[in-house]
Amino acid sequence: MSTDNLQIRLASxxxxxxxxDNFRQVREAIPEPSEGQVLVKVRYLSLDPYMRxxxxxxxxxxxxxxxxxxxxxxxxxxxxxxxxxxxQRGDRVVGMLGWQQYGVCDARELRKIDVSRVPETVxxxxxxxxxxxxxxxxxxxxxxxxxxTVLVSAASGAVGSVVGQLAKIKGCRAVGIxxxxxxxxxxxxxxxxxxxxxxKAGRLEQDLAExxxxxxxxYYDNVGGPILDAALDRLNPFARxxxxxxxxxxxxxxxxxxxxxSLLINRxxxxxxxxxxxxxxxxxALRQLGEWVAQGRIKxxxxxxxxxxxxxxxxxxxxxxxxxxxxxxxxx
Amino acid sequence: MSTDNLQIRLASxxxxxxxxDNFRQVREAIPEPSEGQVLVKVRYLSLDPYMRxxxxxxxxxxxxxxxxxxxxxxxxxxxxxxxxxxxQRGDRVVGMLGWQQYGVCDARELRKIDVSRVPETVxxxxxxxxxxxxxxxxxxxxxxxxxxTVLVSAASGAVGSVVGQLAKIKGCRAVGIxxxxxxxxxxxxxxxxxxxxxxKAGRLEQDLAExxxxxxxxYYDNVGGPILDAALDRLNPFARxxxxxxxxxxxxxxxxxxxxxSLLINRxxxxxxxxxxxxxxxxxALRQLGEWVAQGRIKxxxxxxxxxxxxxxxxxxxxxxxxxxxxxxxxx
Numbered sequence: 001m002s003t004d005n006l007q008i009r010l011a012s013x014x015x016x017x018x019x020x021d022n023f024r025q026v027r028e029a030i031p032e033p034s035e036g037q038v039l040v041k042v043r044y045l046s047l048d049p050y051m052r053x054x055x056x057x058x059x060x061x062x063x064x065x066x067x068x069x070x071x072x073x074x075x076x077x078x079x080x081x082x083x084x085x086x087x088q089r090g091d092r093v094v095g096m097l098g099w100q101q102y103g104v105c106d107a108r109e110l111r112k113i114d115v116s117r118v119p120e121t122v123x124x125x126x127x128x129x130x131x132x133x134x135x136x137x138x139x140x141x142x143x144x145x146x147x148x149t150v151l152v153s154a155a156s157g158a159v160g161s162v163v164g165q166l167a168k169i170k171g172c173r174a175v176g177i178x179x180x181x182x183x184x185x186x187x188x189x190x191x192x193x194x195x196x197x198x199x200k201a202g203r204l205e206q207d208l209a210e211x212x213x214x215x216x217x218x219y220y221d222n223v224g225g226p227i228l229d230a231a232l233d234r235l236n237p238f239a240r241x242x243x244x245x246x247x248x249x250x251x252x253x254x255x256x257x258x259x260x261x262s263l264l265i266n267r268x269x270x271x272x273x274x275x276x277x278x279x280x281x282x283x284x285a286l287r288q289l290g291e292w293v294a295q296g297r298i299k300x301x302x303x304x305x306x307x308x309x310x311x312x313x314x315x316x317x318x319x320x321x322x323x324x325x326x327x328x329x330x331x332x
Numbered sequence: 333m334s335t336d337n338l339q340i341r342l343a344s345x346x347x348x349x350x351x352x353d354n355f356r357q358v359r360e361a362i363p364e365p366s367e368g369q370v371l372v373k374v375r376y377l378s379l380d381p382y383m384r385x386x387x388x389x390x391x392x393x394x395x396x397x398x399x400x401x402x403x404x405x406x407x408x409x410x411x412x413x414x415x416x417x418x419x420q421r422g423d424r425v426v427g428m429l430g431w432q433q434y435g436v437c438d439a440r441e442l443r444k445i446d447v448s449r450v451p452e453t454v455x456x457x458x459x460x461x462x463x464x465x466x467x468x469x470x471x472x473x474x475x476x477x478x479x480x481t482v483l484v485s486a487a488s489g490a491v492g493s494v495v496g497q498l499a500k501i502k503g504c505r506a507v508g509i510x511x512x513x514x515x516x517x518x519x520x521x522x523x524x525x526x527x528x529x530x531x532k533a534g535r536l537e538q539d540l541a542e543x544x545x546x547x548x549x550x551y552y553d554n555v556g557g558p559i560l561d562a563a564l565d566r567l568n569p570f571a572r573x574x575x576x577x578x579x580x581x582x583x584x585x586x587x588x589x590x591x592x593x594s595l596l597i598n599r600x601x602x603x604x605x606x607x608x609x610x611x612x613x614x615x616x617a618l619r620q621l622g623e624w625v626a627q628g629r630i631k632x633x634x635x636x637x638x639x640x641x642x643x644x645x646x647x648x649x650x651x652x653x654x655x656x657x658x659x660x661x662x663x664x
Contacts, residue, residue, distance in 0.1 A: 224596075255590060266604065
């Protein structure tokens, strides 16, 4: 039996912070597709904060990863063998093959991608789930109007970077929050945000007030915790909060917010969402995002780590905010 | 100059809890209406939690009461003198005349009431602002579907009692939260809720879990704080939270909520609102509520305190949850 398929499986559930020994590397045989299935050779694996939630035993919106199972994850790859007429060997595809070198799935779970105008990796970021997450939350929940101020946390990340650039396209003032001067500089100078607040500088409240002189109409929240609290303090009446992620909670830190009063006195709408539950918006979102990326109107940055065996370490770094832009693993 | 108009004015802003010396009693001349105005002799004054917010200097959704001004408040009364053709002496009216025996206002700020089918006091409660608050929050934000579970805090109060009864009319399971066995008994036996949890019994989480075996689809929040936190823990996916009041915050206690994660993982919509900003719904809401009260389908309870001079003490009791049902002051 061949053992050519390196996989990374969940070995144990994390206590607070994720550690490398929560994962186990395994070598298995390359699987065979059944009728209607496709075998994909993974080229890039996407690492995303939601994966942290799947490692827990807790009730969540998505099925947890069982102990011993291959970690879930979005991938781009190449069709190695197809038993479905819609795909043939060599096609570039996106799918959820997980943390492994080869995977099999039903043909309907794959989507062909056009790599002539947009590089393949971007289908895991700006023209993939993170991009659609930004697009859906901003346009369907945030509903920003020209001239309004849109604030977004994790602004240099895969979702936040798109939120701010979409806000600029819509004629808004875009303000980011990010960790450290390098990320903040990138957000303003490369991505074109109007301002970016460095939450690590220790003056979050004051800096946020200076960066949002007209208050905040949309706060796109990717992190929760104290940054959410600080943002609540800047809200204008009738502000909207698309609630997308709570990175600061994924590691077990306290997630209390104190400024609940702002939600009432400003008649705020706060809405949690999961983009995979809104499949109807994906085609329009992907088409717009793809065009804007091809035209250079939406920019992106990637951190690419070589080798699937390094995925656990890169994932731990992602949860600590060590990556810069979209975190990917080059698998092959 | 006559001094026949007893008024209660704001003497100082409260530090945390409201005290009687935050108010001052004053006797003034009965005012004269100008052209287009009406002089109203107040019969009943409504006491409501929102008044606590008006006593602070803080930014809020409504103008604060200035030091030395008459306290704001909803009233029913009798037209004593009219300089507008729409009203004549003796008409029963609702308006915002405040904590005083006589007041003048523009005719367009008054609404005539029909006291033949519904007692006049009810226009300050179930068929007034509290009732419309319940109606708007439940129907427009909560959007309950038959068979769903609607949970409401301050369930024996002016708003909460209507929320639960409307939920029953809509075919939902109605569960209340109230303080003490007397209020809980009333909520179940008189108002017809399916269950009521006594938050003072010290087993909030367990009792709430037992009372909501199928989880919670709508949590109508009147109090915030630890009760909001406990309710967040019972939410079903796609739950809705009309955020109506934060009594537990009106006295300066910590208002932190810890269970923010539930908002994300359950894709919750939380929406703060102020019913006076939705004048379009008032006629429909008042018509429905008035009919249901007249038919006995919606029941109510009132605590009526005699004498305007006792309003400060009654208001302090309201903030501590000492009243039972709608708190009113019989002024004349």
